[in-house]
Amino acid sequence: xxxxxxxxxxxxxxxxxxxxxxxxxxxxxxxxxxxxxxxxxxxxxxxxxxxxxxxxxxxxxxxxxxxxxxxxxxxxxxxxxxxxxxxxxxxxxxxxxxxxxxxxxxxxxxxxxxxxxxxxxxxxxxxxxxxxxxxxxxxxxxxxxxxxxxxxxxxxxxxxxxxxxxxxxxxxxxxxxxxxxxxxxxxxxxxxxxxxxxxxxxxxxxxxxxxxxxxxxxxxxxxxxxxxxxxxxxxxxxxxxxxxxxxxxxxxxxxxxxxxxxxxxxxxxxxxxxxxxxxxxxxxxxxxxxxxxxxxxxxxxxxxxx
Amino acid sequence: xxxxxxxxxxxxxxxxxxxxxxxxxxxxxxxxxxxxxxxxxxxxxxxxxxxxxxxxxxxxxxxxxxxxxxxxxxxxxxxxxxxxxxxxxxxxxxxxxxxxxxxxxxxxxxxxxxxxxxxxxxxxxxxxxxxxxxxxxxxxxxxxxxxxxxxxxxxxxxxxxxxxxxxxxxxxxxxxxxxxxxxxxxxxxxxxxxxxxxxxxxxxxxxxxxxxxxxxxxxxxxxxxxxxxxxxxxxxxxxxxxxxxxxxxxxxxxxxxxxxxxxxxxxxxxxxxxxxxxxxxxxxxxxxxxxxxxxxxxxxxxxxxx
Amino acid sequence: xxxxxxxxxxxxxxxxxxxxxxxxxxxxxxxxxxxxxxxxxxxxxxxxxxxxxxxxxxxxxxxxxxxxxxxxxxxxxxxxxxxxxxxxxxxxxxxxxxxxxxxxxxxxxxxxxxxxxxxxxxxxxxxxxxxxxxxxxxxxxxxxxxxxxxxxxxxxxxxxxxxxxxxxxxxxxxxxxxxxxxxxxxxxxxxxxxxxxxxxxxxxxxxxxxxxxxxxxxxxxxxxxxxxxxxxxxxxxxxxxxxxxxxxxxxxxxxxxxxxxxxxxxxxxxxxxxxxxxxxxxxxxxxxxxxxxxxxxxxxxxxxxx
Numbered sequence: 001x002x003x004x005x006x007x008x009x010x011x012x013x014x015x016x017x018x019x020x021x022x023x024x025x026x027x028x029x030x031x032x033x034x035x036x037x038x039x040x041x042x043x044x045x046x047x048x049x050x051x052x053x054x055x056x057x058x059x060x061x062x063x064x065x066x067x068x069x070x071x072x073x074x075x076x077x078x079x080x081x082x083x084x085x086x087x088x089x090x091x092x093x094x095x096x097x098x099x100x101x102x103x104x105x106x107x108x109x110x111x112x113x114x115x116x117x118x119x120x121x122x123x124x125x126x127x128x129x130x131x132x133x134x135x136x137x138x139x140x141x142x143x144x145x146x147x148x149x150x151x152x153x154x155x156x157x158x159x160x161x162x163x164x165x166x167x168x169x170x171x172x173x174x175x176x177x178x179x180x181x182x183x184x185x186x187x188x189x190x191x192x193x194x195x196x197x198x199x200x201x202x203x204x205x206x207x208x209x210x211x212x213x214x215x216x217x218x219x220x221x222x223x224x225x226x227x228x229x230x231x232x233x234x235x236x237x238x239x240x241x242x243x244x245x246x247x248x249x250x251x252x253x254x255x256x257x258x259x260x261x262x263x264x265x266x267x268x269x270x271x272x273x274x275x276x277x278x279x280x281x282x283x284x285x286x287x288x289x290x291x292x293x294x295x296x297x298x299x300x301x302x303x304x305x306x
Numbered sequence: 307x308x309x310x311x312x313x314x315x316x317x318x319x320x321x322x323x324x325x326x327x328x329x330x331x332x333x334x335x336x337x338x339x340x341x342x343x344x345x346x347x348x349x350x351x352x353x354x355x356x357x358x359x360x361x362x363x364x365x366x367x368x369x370x371x372x373x374x375x376x377x378x379x380x381x382x383x384x385x386x387x388x389x390x391x392x393x394x395x396x397x398x399x400x401x402x403x404x405x406x407x408x409x410x411x412x413x414x415x416x417x418x419x420x421x422x423x424x425x426x427x428x429x430x431x432x433x434x435x436x437x438x439x440x441x442x443x444x445x446x447x448x449x450x451x452x453x454x455x456x457x458x459x460x461x462x463x464x465x466x467x468x469x470x471x472x473x474x475x476x477x478x479x480x481x482x483x484x485x486x487x488x489x490x491x492x493x494x495x496x497x498x499x500x501x502x503x504x505x506x507x508x509x510x511x512x513x514x515x516x517x518x519x520x521x522x523x524x525x526x527x528x529x530x531x532x533x534x535x536x537x538x539x540x541x542x543x544x545x546x547x548x549x550x551x552x553x554x555x556x557x558x559x560x561x562x563x564x565x566x567x568x569x570x571x572x573x574x575x576x577x578x579x580x581x582x583x584x585x586x587x588x589x590x591x592x593x594x595x596x597x598x599x600x601x602x603x604x605x606x607x608x609x610x611x612x
Numbered sequence: 613x614x615x616x617x618x619x620x621x622x623x624x625x626x627x628x629x630x631x632x633x634x635x636x637x638x639x640x641x642x643x644x645x646x647x648x649x650x651x652x653x654x655x656x657x658x659x660x661x662x663x664x665x666x667x668x669x670x671x672x673x674x675x676x677x678x679x680x681x682x683x684x685x686x687x688x689x690x691x692x693x694x695x696x697x698x699x700x701x702x703x704x705x706x707x708x709x710x711x712x713x714x715x716x717x718x719x720x721x722x723x724x725x726x727x728x729x730x731x732x733x734x735x736x737x738x739x740x741x742x743x744x745x746x747x748x749x750x751x752x753x754x755x756x757x758x759x760x761x762x763x764x765x766x767x768x769x770x771x772x773x774x775x776x777x778x779x780x781x782x783x784x785x786x787x788x789x790x791x792x793x794x795x796x797x798x799x800x801x802x803x804x805x806x807x808x809x810x811x812x813x814x815x816x817x818x819x820x821x822x823x824x825x826x827x828x829x830x831x832x833x834x835x836x837x838x839x840x841x842x843x844x845x846x847x848x849x850x851x852x853x854x855x856x857x858x859x860x861x862x863x864x865x866x867x868x869x870x871x872x873x874x875x876x877x878x879x880x881x882x883x884x885x886x887x888x889x890x891x892x893x894x895x896x897x898x899x900x901x902x903x904x905x906x907x908x909x910x911x912x913x914x915x916x917x918x
Contacts, residue, residue: 034653034712041340043370045363054706057657057683061710064655064681069370071363073380074685084538086575094360094574097597098367100340232696268706269698291709347646349676351669375676377669379686390844392881400666400880403903404673406646 003303005116006124009137009170014177021142023299024292030065031294037067042305044070045099047091048126049077049106054268054290055126059103062297071099077107089118096120101304104128122304130166130233136267137170139296140225143289147263148222151175157184157217159248160227160273162193167267168227172197176204183208184217188244191229214248218257226250226266226273251275258283265289309609311422312430315443315476320483327448329605330598336371337600343373348611350376351405353397354432355383355412360574360596361432365409368603377405383413395424402426407610410434428610436472436539441606442573443476445599446531452598453569453591454528457481463490463523465554466533466579468499473573474533478503482510489514490523494550497535520554524563532556532572532579557581564589571595615915617728618736621749621782626789633754635911636904642677643906649679654917656682657711659703660738661689661718666880666902667738671715674909683711689719701730708732713916716740734916742778742845748879749782751908752837755901759875760834763787769796769829771860772839772885774805779879780839784809788816795820796829800856803841826860830869838862838878838885863887870895877901 003016012020030036044063046056051074060070076091088106092115095102104115105126112125112132127133145151154175158168162185172193175181183201185193185208192210201208211217218224226248234241250264255278258264263285266274270286278284309322318326336342350369352362357380366376382397394412398421401408410421411432418431418438433439451457460481464474468491478499481487489507491499491514498516507514517523524530532554540547556570561584564570569591572580576592584590615628624632642648656675658668663686672682688703700718704727707714716727717738724737724744739745757763766787770780774797784805787793795813797805797820804822813820823829830836838860846853862876867890870876875897878886882898890896 037652040343040373043367053685053688054703057685057707057710060683061655064683067652071366071370072378072684073359073363074687075380076359084534084536084575085577090575091360093593094596095363097593097600098363228696230696269696269702271697287705287709290706294709346649346679349673377672377676378684379665379669381686382665390840390842390881391883396881397666399899400902401669403899403906404669 002306003300004122005119006122006134006300006304007112007116008125008132009134009174012138012174017138017141017174017177020138020296020299020303021145023302024142024295027295027298027302031298035065035067039063039066039068039301039305042068042100043098044068044101044103044301045095046070046072046103047076047095047105048074049104050127051075052105052127055105058293059124059126059297062294062301065294065298066301068301088114092119092123101301124300124304130164132170133166134170135293135297135300136167137174138300139289139293140167140171140265140267141174142296143265143285143292144223146292147285147288151178151181153180154178154223155182155184155221156223156225157186157214157221158193158225158227159186159214161191161229161233161244162187162227163191164230164233165227168193168225169197171225173200176201176206181206184221185210186212186214186217186248188247190240191244214254215257218254219259222259222262224250224258224262224264226264226270228266228269228271228273246272249273249275250278252277254278255281255283308612309606310428311425312428312440312606312610313418313422314431314438315440315480318444318480323444323447323480323483326444326602326605326609327451329608330448330601333601333604333608337604341371341373345369345372345374345607345611348374348406349404350374350607351401351408352376352378352432353382353401353408353410354380355410356433357381358411358433361411364599365430365432365603368600368607371600371604372607374607394420398425398429407607430606430610436470438476439472440476441599441603442473443480444606445595445602446473446477446571446573447480448602449571449591449595449598450529453594457484457487459486460484460529461488461490461527462529462531463492463520463527464499464531464533465492465520467497467535467539467550468493468533469497470536470539471533474499474531475503477531479506482507482512487512490527491516492518492520492523492554494553496546497550520560521563524560525565528565528568530556530564530568530570532570532576534572534575534577534579552578555579555581556584558583560584561587561589614918615912616734617731618734618746618912618916619724619728620737620744621746621786624750624786629750629753629786629789632750632908632911632915633757635914636754636907639907639910639914643910647677647679651675651678651680651913651917654680654712655710656680656713656715656913657707658682658684658715659688659707659717660686661716662739663687664717664739667717670905671736671738671909674906674913677906677910678913680913700726704731704735713913736912736916742776744782745778746782747905747909747912748779749786750912751901751905752779752783752877752879753786754908755877755897755904756835758904759897759900763790763793765792766790766835767794767796767833768835768837769798769826769833770805770837770839771798771826773803773841773845773856774799774839775803776842776845777839780805780837781809783837785812788813788818793818796833797822798824798826798829798860800859802852803856826866827869830866831871834871834874836862836870836874836876838876838882840878840881840883840885858884861885861887862890864889866890867893867895
């Protein structure tokens with residue numbers, strides 16, 4: 001099975017997901033022995049208009065572990081001919097002459113799709129503003145399957161900023177493809193999951209509920225997916241931000257309420273929403289989750305590069 | 307034939323140009339199969355004091371396709387010891403201990419020459435302010451030869467900002483070395499080709515003319531070399547900029563006036579001076595031209611690295 | 613002998629130093645033939661929160677000459693999730709999933725130690741503010757041994773900003789481990805060597821003296837270690853800065869006073885404290901010293917990567 005562009009979580013059906021996960025498992029072994037050199041004739045361009053050192057490092061490590069080369073920009077918006085008014089389409093057409101795969105991160109929703117529309121080489125969306133961040137959703141799903149054993153029958157709490165967090169939105173969408181999943185949305189009133197996702201879940205007959213008391217939900221679920229209340233999305237509505245942050249904190253007390261085999265996930269960076277004392281608990285899966293990003297991105301690169 | 311430093315277009319005589327183009331042709335084949343590993347023991351430093359993501363990517367791709375390594379800075383002026391007052395000469399001397407070839411881009415005219423004067427390893431000029439950008443001129447010439455078949459007998463229109471555009475200045479200089487070339491300079495009065503180039507052409511007995519009506523020239527020429535009116539070079543003379551931009555636009559109507567085998571070139575980025583509708587026409591050569599930059603830079607690297 | 617983290621000069625005992633220098637000598641030969649590919653399965657992350665193009669280039673060249681891969685950030689503080697409030701510890705934990713060795717530069721004293729405390733993979737301190745810059749101290753010591761033949765019996769003048777220059781502080785510390793070393797501290801009153809180092813030297817029974825007349829010291833010593841008076845460390849105390857800079861200048865006249873076999877060192881960048889005319893003298897060792905940084909860093913990388 002060969003992928004071309006990776007633009008949004010919705011493009012993945014269950015067989016493709018399972019295929020991706022099988023490749024990612026093999027990539028864990030590849031990475032464990034330091035990598036391979038099979039892709040030494042391939043070049044990946046990381047075209048980041050919006051900086052994200054971690055996501056960039058994850059993709060670049062993936063390419064290096066495959067033996068490939070990387071050309072990289074941390075801040076394309078400021079530095080490139082974009083400043084002179086070049087369209088994204090022209091930039092992509094030019095990069096087509098250099099790179100075998102383009103990883104793009106951009107502030108504008110839909111930019112990865114625009115890039116893919118003119119690109120001969122595969123384009124991978126590494127986040128387009130408030131839009132999609134599909135590789136994050138894929139590594140989240142991979143982590144759930146690896147840690148819990150199966151996605152079918154999952155009970156998951158999504159906590160925090162469900163309104164603006166693209167991570168939980170994409171993950172909810174992907175989970176709706178699997179049987180007998182139950183979603184518990186735990187959010188302050190200002191940050192509730194938006195109607196488009198809820199409507200999608202209704203259509204797919206997926207069980208979901210909205211809760212405000214985290215402690216009530218914790219004993220029920222296999223996965224607590226905690227998110228950061230993103231200050232930068234509130235603009236100058238400081239009071240709203242202050243009201244929302246700190247409502248839901250995962251700490252030692254939370255651990256006592258959780259199932260023994262449950263896990264805590266977080267897309268990172270985390271601030272105070274998971275206290276440091278939680279890190280030592282084996283159920284703290286968020287750093288393992290970040291590492292899974294490497295395997296999933298290695299798998300995606302091999303699938304788009306063929 | 308071995309090159310050492312690549313500082314300005316004028317250093318290339320016709321035999322060296324033909325040699326370079328023969329190597330660049332071989333590099334097309336090398337790049338088509340993904341590259342070689344012959345230069346895996348060589349390191350290129352891209353020392354960019356002025357950002358230019360595209361030029362940097364082109365050089366770095368060239369080095370990677372040869373199997374070499376790259377150390378890279380996007381914005382040396384802001385980040386390095388330059389901020390502490392280090393001279394360019396000291397920076398180059400130190401880099402001589404690390405890299406096998408240095409690609410430099412700098413705001414100041416003559417900086418590449420200064421760098422070369424103290425460098426044991428080859429220095430390649432990737433643009434020194436309003437001065438030179440020799441690899442652009444070389445890839446332009448390579449593109450003309452490849453697309454048109456020969457440089458001798460060429461009829462070329464240079465359009466737009468001929469006063470400040472270093473690209474057209476260097477290209478006019480290089481073309482003067484070939485027999486029976488005719489140059490049509492099409493520019494607004496404020497942006498006419500400067501006297502030093504015109505004088506050089508007179509000395510070499512090269513045929514040239516100045517025109518203001520682009521449509522009159524289009525049916526005559528094999529190459530239309532369009533350029534961007536560079537806002538950044540006007541400073542606060544906004545009215546002058548507004549008067550000059552948009553005077554000469556290549557569009558569908560232009561295509562109807564042009565010869566069937568003619569081509570349109572542009573150093574990119576392009577704004578409105580070539581409309582998007584032109585892109586689909588086979589005579590639109592500007593993206594192929596950008597790609598040729600890769601082959602010419604691969605060829606230059608092999609020639610300076612030996 | 614295997615190293616793990618490289619955090620501060622004090623961690624190195626004499627046997628480890630000698631082992632490191634033996635490896636660095638072999639690395640000179642490795643670098644002379646362009647490098648090796650033994651480390652092609654290893655990835656180094658350069659995590660620079662404070663920009664230093666030269667130090668970054670030196671480490672990255674070292675890794676490339678060993679055949680390894682590099683993921684790199686020039687300005688982590690501005691670009692990464694740090695801006696969103698992520699702790700250094702979390703960043704390091706995540707990078708542990710990607711890289712085999714982490715080279716960190718940070719504004720805060722103690723940050724490298726904090727990084728090492730949570731890191732499974734080796735951490736190398738590339739400068740933590742006014743704290744340590746151990747690889748600089750190691751390359752300084754390596755240079756002295758290589759140029760002078762031995763460290764025992766050395767007479768060295770340390771000149772300039774001894775109060776704030778971490779380089780001379782670390783070097784004085786390392787030199788105290790060797791027999792019969794004599795240290796001449798030559799500094800303006802505002803920039804004298806601080807009491808903690810003097811006290812340490814007293815405890816170790818190391819001979820030292822404080823002088824204000826450089827010319828009196830020059831005929832005595834084997835090494836003149838000149839430093840820059842760092843404007844950035846004076847803040848708004850411009851008058852103090854102006855008083856201190858330019859007090860001690862190494863020029864042609866200084867060369868006439870120096871021993872024939874003595875050398876001049878400088879951590880670079882240098883401003884006016886060593887005049888350009890000195891560069892051509894064989895005793896000007898500062899560019900060779902910078903190059904030795906490559907060999908010492910290659911040696912450190914092989915020792916921490918095993």
